[in-house]
Amino acid sequence: METVIDIQHLNKSFGTHEVLKDISFSVNKGEVMTIIGSSGSGKSTLLRCINLLEKPSGGEIIYNGENILDDKHDIPTYRRHLGMVFQQFNLFTNHNVLKNCTVGQIKVLGRSKEEAEKVAMKYLKIVGMDQYINAKPKQLSGGQKQRVAIARALSMEPDVLLFDEPTSALDPEMVGEVLKVMKELAMSGLTMLIVTHEMEFAKEVSDRVVFMDKGIIAEEGSPEQIFNNPQQDRTREFLKRTFKVVY
């Protein structure tokens, strides 16, 4: 299987507080990988380290055979190959829906306006937001904003799409529409790395699940293993707590 991103011995500290300790794993092409774990376990930090919104304190991130943590590596060039969907959507408030999906293509990828709009429309249709191209972000609901944010990330046609708790800031009735879009994307063979608290969703779409606890990967395996037959006490403990809250 082809590896898209290979993470080796990644560390991250905020001051003296070690948030990530010796994290190693790889993301394979076409694979849907979810990261679960309780709040403060380092899931989001790990995701943000992967596209360098946080600078890792140590370790390696191998992309295309090169360690992108080397000084000589141009960060913006690397980032255009990764898509990111944020918890708080972070749509550009000064642009309408269409421009949100084209500005990166035009400025970063150097596509023409016509081509960028064609690509944007294709992905806006996939997320079901093609009717709203003239709307400004403030005129949309949370679920709609997040779907546009997914289309914006897809429009850059990234090698891997990172989701940082994409439904955590949504009202409960809007979670479904976003998860539905993500399920469709997962089936289409897109490489996805998802940090989520939606356990049912993780169980359903993942090829591989990573359980994080206190800054380390406590357990990694197939969804069947993690959810039905967890090997570690910590995983069992976490799942018991989580599902008690849900049901």
Add this chain to the structure above:
Amino acid sequence: MSLEWIVKIVSENWQMFLRGAGVTLYISLIGTVVGAIIGLIAGVIRTIPAPEHGVKKWFLLFVNFLLSVYIEFFRGTPMIVQAMVIYYGSALAFGVNIEVMAAALIVVSINTGAYMAEIVRGGIVSVDKGQFEAAQAIGMNHLQTMMNVVLPQVVRNILPATGNQFVINIKDTSVLNVISVSELYFLTKSVAGNNFRYFESFFVACVIYFVMTFAVTRILLYFERRLEGPDNYTMVRGEEMQPAK
């Protein structure tokens, strides 16, 4: 009677007043626009993320140091003194006699620039951090992030403060009379010197200043509302699925 004098002064000197008002408006408009541009550039430079080491880091530190010297100096000294220093100092230092108008434009522009730099910095800081992250995440560099995402939001946010600066400039250009710029205050002084009716002459100037500042405030308010954009949007449906121009 004062009223008769006012009528007489206006009818005899209206061209002088009009010219003075024109020069005042010209200097303050150019000064505000150039000052705002200086402020935006300074804001972009001051928010460049610091490289961790190397020559670039020290160069950036040095540029930032120069910028703060500039800002502190021009905010910390009166414009009336700056006008004297720049107008007479340029002759001494470089052996060039700059025209009064050029000196006036320079003084007002760089003075406004110092204030605008701080206003812009506040404007950039107030933009949600998520906007920067989203722009970076799709691969934009600092300049692209600023030009396409952050500054358009900053400009909208700082418009009220910029208008305020414009109004201040209309009033404060009066200090340029010390280097004989023929703005409204300077010309009013010469009108009054001719007829010895100080109250009446300056009362006319007073009204003109107020009309200018009031008009500018109203115009800027209109632009602010327009920048807010429309409250509605049109849904696009079916066959005519075309991006709006």
